[in-house]
Amino acid sequence: MPLKIELKPHESIIIGESLITNDGERTRFYIEGNVPILREKFILREKDANTPSKRVYFVVQQLYLSRGAKELQDLYLTYVRDLQNAAPSLIPYIAPVNEKILKGDYYGAIKVAEKLMEKEDELFGETLKMAQV
Numbered sequence: 723m724p725l726k727i728e729l730k731p732h733e734s735i736i737i738g739e740s741l742i743t744n745d746g747e748r749t750r751f752y753i754e755g756n757v758p759i760l761r762e763k764f765i766l767r768e769k770d771a772n773t774p775s776k777r778v779y780f781v782v783q784q785l786y787l788s789r790g791a792k793e794l795q796d797l798y799l800t801y802v803r804d805l806q807n808a809a810p811s812l813i814p815y816i817a818p819v820n821e822k823i824l825k826g827d828y829y830g831a832i833k834v835a836e837k838l839m840e841k842e843d844e845l846f847g848e849t850l851k852m853a854q855v
Contacts, residue, residue: 724752725759736760736787758787764832774805775812775842779835782819786828798823815841 729735729744736742738757753759760783771780781798788794802820806813815838822831 724754726750726752727759734762734765736765739787758789758829760787760832764836773839773842773846774801774808775835775839777801778805778816778819779832779839782823782828782831782835785823786832790826790828795823809842809846811845812838812841 727735727750729749731746731748732744734741734743737753737759764783766776766780766783768780771777778798778801781794781801785791785794785798802816806816815834818834819831819838822828822834
């Protein structure tokens with residue numbers, strides 16, 4: 723059974739390795755096959771990966787889209803180690819991401835990495851914003 727996708731005007735979606743942006747009208751289409759798909763609300767662009775947790779999320783997103791490329795796994799481990807050293811209080815939020823990655827559930831890892839970003843913002847939001855200025 724095909725996956726039905728509806729895009730709002732100017733909404734984007736990643737299908738496989740392609741970023742697709744809708745024009746000015748609502749669109750519906752159907753996808754058949756086994757390819758990674760990421761709706762706009764889950765897409766983090768590289769330029770916006772400007773905090774430790776966002777860098778982890780971005781790499782997890784890339785792991786999902788590339789289906790677990792080895793070089794990205796190494797980068798993921800580096801970012802996670804850096805984050806754990808910088809903010810040990812986030813370890814309980816990193817652990818579920820690691821579990822999903824180990825199981826090969828990259829889409830699930832995206833969902834729990836989202837919670838990691840939220841917690842980072844809750845704990846360090848103002849500090850991180852001031853450091854970026």
